[in-house]
Amino acid sequence: MTHFHDATTCQSCNQRFTSVFCKAKQEFIAEINEQKVCNVYKKGQTLFNEGSYPFGVYCINEGKVKLSHLGDDGKEQIIRLLRGGDVLGYRALLSGERYSASAIVLEDTQVCFIPKELFISVLKNDAGLAFEMMKLLSDELHKAEVKLTHLAQKPIRERLAETLLFIKETYGYEADGVTLNVRLSREEIANLVGTATESTIRLLSEFKKDGMVELEGKKIKILRQKELIRTANLQD
């Protein structure tokens, strides 16, 4: 079972230099620190569910979370992968709507919760944070638009290669320098790529046959990153 340090203060948080909050004024950080509620979620648990109302935002201290949508036919589409330092739940909060996606923990994860009213009031009084927030939203929007274009125009083989590279960018490698530092089921990878599970399994086998990856259960090792990049056919 994963061990976490005791929940400390926002002022000494590991993520204080990487999260959006790093640009917030000290006085507001102090206030957030007082009102935040930290919790540890176990693998498979849910931070929030699509369709319910947001009461605040979540700040990941350490761990991994997936954000996923249910399609009209109930099929999961993974929208984003999150790690320590990432904030989530702000989209629905800002739009004033229900959550349009569910946040599910991929491995034991430590999360701080910041109440809605506080978050909004800080945002309204701290132009620096507001600006960071707009940047964050802009970046997410950009990523979504690129993904949209790839989804519309690229074959599954390229999208799978791209997804593997994306997983690596997000969670990095384990100590050995080749194993992706997350365990995702084939179905989850498929739901990230936007394809059928069988197609993903088949293509992963091909990638293995081609020597690009090595598969050991849910462990995926990237053996030839350059070839994967070529397979992904990325221009930008």
Place this chain on the structure above:
Amino acid sequence: MTHFHDATTCQSCNQRFTSVFCKAKQEFIAEINEQKVCNVYKKGQTLFNEGSYPFGVYCINEGKVKLSHLGDDGKEQIIRLLRGGDVLGYRALLSGERYSASAIVLEDTQVCFIPKELFISVLKNDAGLAFEMMKLLSDELHKAEVKLTHLAQKPIRERLAETLLFIKETYGYEADGVTLNVRLSREEIANLVGTATESTIRLLSEFKKDGMVELEGKKIKILRQKELIRTANLQD
């Protein structure tokens, strides 16, 4: 040729109650009014090009604009359709990057340009506007995520029906109450749906045969909206 009223002031602009700027403080509106530059663009002209640096944001007074991405193989993907009251160019500006999409005018369009420095400074000093901006970004992000899910999970037939409904939501009908109030080529519709042009042509013919639409060159009439909604298979 389309006729436009003389460019008036922001204070008397038709869009002053619908655009994001409606929540900005009067003093800032006045400043924007002084520095804005209004222009009329003709069909096919470009407001800005993917890859170039943003110098400000564009506010559509009247007209229609498409925002499109080029895929890695050079194929257009239409990301958004814009109309009077919409603002564009803020995404790249906020991220501090080059434009990731091009804005091309679909019909003669009147646009006001607001310089980067002014926009940023107003945004930093007017929490109300900043908040509206975050809402706008959140809404766009939401739309992009839904589109992404549909692109991944829905067949082209459903996506085309959805796209026709989307065009209707965006630009509405002409005076007759059935003709979509925009002229898009089949290729543009395909680039909105995310499919091959031939597939779009074929399916539009089917929709016509089924009595859902009527086609007269680039004029598209929606005859049975309910059936279209059913065909789009929308749950949410």
Place this chain on the structure above:
DNA sequence: CATAAAACATGATAAAAATCATGTATAAGG
């Protein structure tokens, strides 16, 4: 540790969609 359930794997088949080919209509330009 046995047993059930879930996840993985792979072949066969069907369905969906893209591409190619060709012809027609429509719009643009001299």
Place this chain on the structure above:
DNA sequence: CCTTATACATGATTTTTATCATGTTTTATG
């Protein structure tokens, strides 16, 4: 108005991808 280019249309074919079927492996659980 004629010519040329472009857009539209539709059939034939191929490619891609999903689905179905079935077996194997792994994982969870009493």
